[in-house]
Amino acid sequence: MPGQHTLDETESQVATRLAGMDLDFEAMAVTANLFRAANAARNHMERTVLAKSNLTWTAFVVLWVAWIWESAETREIASEAGVSKATLSGVLTTLEGRGFVERKRGEKDGRLVTVELTASGKRLMKKLFPEFNKAERHVVRDISSAEQPVAADILRRITQAAN
């Protein structure tokens, strides 16, 4: 099966190829696996849960944030979802066109825009989120109950260090 490298092969090739350079290989292994894991998990969610509702990952996250907070301002959705306000603007237009959210111009402060889920959007999340959570459970199924809080804590510290 040419062209197919296992994770181990890749890491050993990296070690060989970069031998002698003054690098932090431990840090490299953590971040490389961080991106791989996030990517794999995201692809898995998109294919198993989101695709059948024709939702992209980002659109789902945006819906999720607005759902959790009942209603949310644009800039906090962008921050929670991890996208720029420029991106969010486009995604909101898409979601509004499909009838899942509504934009409301702030009354006190005319610069602000508040986002709320429509009835249709709420129905969608109520149906979708339990399935999404099942997929979450699936991707962490080989992490023991004891390790899961440790993992979450480590990831929180990485998030903080990168900000």
Add this chain to the structure above:
Amino acid sequence: MPGQHTLDETESQVATRLAGMDLDFEAMAVTANLFRAANAARNHMERTVLAKSNLTWTAFVVLWVAWIWESAETREIASEAGVSKATLSGVLTTLEGRGFVERKRGEKDGRLVTVELTASGKRLMKKLFPEFNKAERHVVRDISSAEQPVAADILRRITQAAN
């Protein structure tokens, strides 16, 4: 500072809002923080290391894979970089246009395309990668040496479970 939620606030709001539903909150915390961490780390790298070379994240990862493996076939680059072959095709066209890589049609098998870094591409990676590694070290600076291999291992298991 309205509209700014801390990580703790978000997680407690989630717990309140979803109370009573049959959900795995531990799994949720792991994946939520996984995506947050990957996103934050990626944004940090893009801003501190990649932006000044005018490279996107994906373009850098593609260069990195071809660099590590000396030369690589398209489908393995796509797999390592975590993008579809359609995306890779576009990224390669961009990188080729900027003179960092060369496409070579396979001689034995006319369907295959091999990617190699040009001299300019190699120079770029030789300069950029140590800086990139410094940024990697930065984002894991609050994870102890003892924890780092544990973290890498947990992330590897998540990757496998999601595939």
Add this chain to the structure above:
DNA sequence: CGCAGATAGTTCGGACCCGAACGATCTCAA
């Protein structure tokens, strides 16, 4: 030998993604 099926990379359409520039709105000090 010949062609049905598998496989590789590209193209296409539509959606995301960002920084920069922009117009609208708010704030607060002179």
Add this chain to the structure above:
DNA sequence: TTGAGATCGTTCGGGTCCGAACTATCTGCG
């Protein structure tokens, strides 16, 4: 009170990003 500066969301241009359809090539069974 009035503007200079801050802040908000949108727009714009260029670069990903993907699934599906497509072309080119290879493989192997008959």
